[in-house]
Amino acid sequence: MADPAFRPFTPADAAWLAERHGTLYAQAEGFDDTFAPLVAGILADFIADHDPAREAGWIVEAGGKAVGSIFCVRLDDHTAKLRLFLLEPVMRGRGLGQRMLAHCMGFARKAGYARMELWTHESHKAACALYAANGWRLAAWKPVHSFGVDLVEQSWKIDL
Template sequence: MSIILKDLGPGDIDWLVAEHSRLYARDEGFDASFGRLVRQILEAFARDHDPARERAFIAWDGTERLGSIFCVAQDAQTAKLRLFFLVPEARGRGLGKRMLSECMGFARACGYRRMVLWTHESHAAACALYRHAGWRMTRSEPRHSFGVDVVEQAWETAL
């Protein structure tokens, strides 16, 4: 696999918003509010992140973007995993596992003691990756978000 992980760069925000919006609308029925949330998260990261303790990992195969995962500070001891995403063509090849491992390793190296994330029950493959990497679900509750009924989940792991 010749895939490399780069930091957030030119064009990445627009690509991530477009791909999240397109695929979550197609696969989950999410409305436009989801894309707006993704843009807010990305723009805040680009503007305010601390490069010593927060990082974006954008997966590239040559000139093609394949996905992302972000490590951001929730507090001094806790990192938050955000925007873990792979295009469908990149799934099932071990890239998600690699990206999760890189992100967790970065958080550990920064001195975070634990890591948390928020997701939806429908993301079964990602949840299986989390479980396999030692994460545990701490909360699961039905909600109406992004125009559809979902089951939100919170996960965490010790680093």
């Protein structure tokens, strides 16, 4: 497969991205059918009202096919939020997640943010290990019942 390349997210990517989130999280985590609509709503909000100077989303392609995504959005003037970090299972274990994370964090720095935050689940072991290896720190966690399953939500933070 060709070397993965980053390109800007476009509204035409929204349906694919919501579907892949829904499908992959259902397969891996047992999420119910409420998750894909949540992702679709996040994407609709981004499409309708984002500041291109301080917010961006990227689709990662390999061999002409979308294989992942990552977004940087504004929480406040000093804080960006990492969102919608997704990588197809066949692409994992190749260092691509590291490249995606570095790309997103680099954008946040250039956009003038002093820190970043993200929200995830404890069950995403590889992603959590990636965040920790890049200097992110676990800031909070709590047990929840979301998307039809019991989870431990986590918030991670990093100073840029």
